[in-house]
Amino acid sequence: MKCQQICTKIRPHHPLNRNLDHNWQQALTKTSSERRVAVDIELGGWQEQLILTLTSEEGVSITHTLDGQFDEANNAEKAMNNLKDGLAKLGQTLYYARDVQINLPGALFVPNSLLNQFRREAADMLDAARLASYQRGSRKPVADPAPVYPQTHLSFLANVYNQKAREFYHRYGVQLIDAAYEAHEEKGEVPVMITKHCLRFAFNLCPKQAKGNIKSWKATPMQLVNGDEVLTLKFDCRPCEMHVIGKIKNHILKMPLPGSVVASVSPDELLKTLPKRKG
Secondary structure: OHHHHHHOOOOOOOOOOOOOOHHHHHHHHOOOOOOOEEEEEEEEEEOOEEEEEEEEOOOOEEEEEEEOOOOEOOOHHHHHHHHHHHHHOOOOOOEEEEEEEEEOOOOEOOOHHHHHHHHHHHHHHHHHHHHHHOOOOOOOOOOOOOOOOOOOEEOHHHOOOOHHHHHHHHHOOOOEEOOOHHHOOOOOEEEEEEEOOOHHHHOOOOHHHOOOOOOOOOOOOEEEEEOOEEEEEEEEOOOOEEEEEEEOOHHHHOOOOOOOOOOOOOHHHHHHOOOOOOO
């Protein structure tokens, strides 16, 4: 039933792709924006002292020791698994265990409370070591002669609003710069949005796909109507773009410019500037 509902929204002869790759589907369900640092973990030492070494993927390494009396465990296999699992638990840090090596003379029993504290202290030491070894990159000097910007005239679409931005473009050869739309200088009908989503394509009226079915290959404008507001849609078929044409509203023109002193003052602060009435 669900497939039938979806298929009714698909245009005729539109290609469909199927993917039955389980690993790919599982990868899509995982968090994609999480950034964690790989760490190689090595535990060595002897019964009187444990030595824990953490090495990050950048090559920063620290060594931490834990003194005590650690006897051999009765169940060697279980003890080794507990050590590996306990050292690999880095979930609350920015690290993940890429490799865990246990180099001990035997399967020593280490209480979980001591092992967890040992691991946390080592992770904190690695944080400090990575921060101390960090080298901030520097910008390359500007080429001499400076590169030339490909355009000598920028329209309001370049969104050049403040003086610093103007100085930047002038430095690289731009001669004429129109003010950004926020400057309230574009009072006529101009493109207020440019999208790759095209209504002509959605309605099967794209001249590129007409293949002779439409006599005129020129995409005539359309209109979006929302109540008493009408927006004109113009189509630039060469780059495959739809331009939404609109006009700035009068009440917007009366508002202070963004970033101005007046715009940064709250209404309550403005009321305080009014002269007090006498009597």
